[in-house]
Amino acid sequence: MSATHVHKVDELGRIIIPNVIRKVLNWKTGTSLIFVVNETEQSIRIFESPSDNKIDELGRVVLPCEIRSPLNWELGLNLEIQLNSEEESITLFEADVDFAKTPQIRKMDDFGRVVFPTGLRKLLNWESNANIMINLDDTGKSLVLTKEEDSIKK
Numbered sequence: 391m392s393a394t395h396v397h398k399v400d401e402l403g404r405i406i407i408p409n410v411i412r413k414v415l416n417w418k419t420g421t422s423l424i425f426v427v428n429e430t431e432q433s434i435r436i437f438e439s440p441s442d443n444k445i446d447e448l449g450r451v452v453l454p455c456e457i458r459s460p461l462n463w464e465l466g467l468n469l470e471i472q473l474n475s476e477e478e479s480i481t482l483f484e485a486d487v488d489f490a491k492t493p494q495i496r497k498m499d500d501f502g503r504v505v506f507p508t509g510l511r512k513l514l515n516w517e518s519n520a521n522i523m524i525n526l527d528d529t530g531k532s533l534v535l536t537k538e539e540d541s542i543k544k
Contacts, residue, residue: 404450434482
């Protein structure tokens with residue numbers, strides 16, 4: 391079975407694991423979960439395993455700040471919850487957003503890096519390790535980013 395749901399990280403850093411997914415995985419109130427962060431794929435895998443992270447009576451689990459921070463996931467972010475029934479786990483991704491209508495604000499780290507949302511990278515077909523050309527627009531006030539192979543075709 392494969393299913394995908396979207397839920398928002400609440401003001402306390404919790405995410406609801408939908409009942410239909412909990413039933414498939416036989417995860418009940420009090421089930422202990424561990425989180426595995428994949429910075430390359432910008433995702434978190436969640437497995438059943440002894441830990442202090444437990445599902446509450448409303449099907450919520452806290453995504454601790456130290457788990458969300460490497461992915462720059464803030465409170466209020468919409469996350470796609472994907473069931474991996476064969477692996478008895480779920481995977482969390484940043485949910486796709488209409489980037490033309492919803493500007494995204496990202497923090498630049500101390501090294502000048504900015505994480506591009508997964509949905510935007512999928513939309514632009516930018517895979518990991520893609521070469522991105524950086525230019526200024528004609529006004530000199532905005533960046534133009536182009537995947538290198540796209541710019542060569544033009």
